[in-house]
Amino acid sequence: MSYSALAVTAVVAVLVVDLAVYRTRMVTRPVFWVAYAIIVTFQLLMNGVLTGLDVVVYDERTIWGPRIAYAPLEDLLFGFAMVTLTLASWAAVNRRANTPRRRGLDTDTRRSSTR
């Protein structure tokens, strides 16, 4: 698979994980998008240095071609998948750890938080 194909696949897979597997629904939340806007700014900066200084060199045959701040367009998809998977996992871990049941504080019937 080319880098392009993998990058698109990763974005789709991460959306499935966020919306259907963890059901953390991070991509529906303003808090996520504001954080992502900040993260992507720094990503473009760091990626620009990494690719601008040739720390990382891409094979032109496995990318679409267009670049943003020296980095292939695919890097944005790569970064989005990486950040979204991380933040959805973080939300899932905290949801599990912070729910009252886990802390022995719930009194009514609720589904196990260990799923």
Add this chain to the structure above:
Amino acid sequence: MEQFTYLGLLLGCLVVTAPLELLLRVRVYARWRRLLLAVLPEFSVFVVWVLYAIAQGHWNYSATRTLDVRLPGGIPVEEVLFFLVVPLCSVLALEAVRKVTGWDAGYPAAPDDSRGSIAARNERGADRGAESGSGMEADR
């Protein structure tokens, strides 16, 4: 010095985000076990991706702008650190936005993650839905 280019960038990320933990007190480093657990899926998937990309020749790394210490599979040590540092900084960013705005991130606030609100939360009966209905939908 140029062999520290990549490592320096990673260090820069940690330095730039450190005030979020130290001054804004988002308690991400403080919850390091959760952090490790949350980073695990990302780390596994993306390291495998990079190993595949290196094997397929999708991209390669400078020998002069990295320490040129290659781990099995040809992955530079900085690249492995990248998949720990960037998620850490991303979580710091999310927690910072969450703390400043008070917006729902889909999970209840930790009992200890904001000063001054512990007593208030206890009065409301534990911390259920402490942040604008959070937890309600997430727990279903």
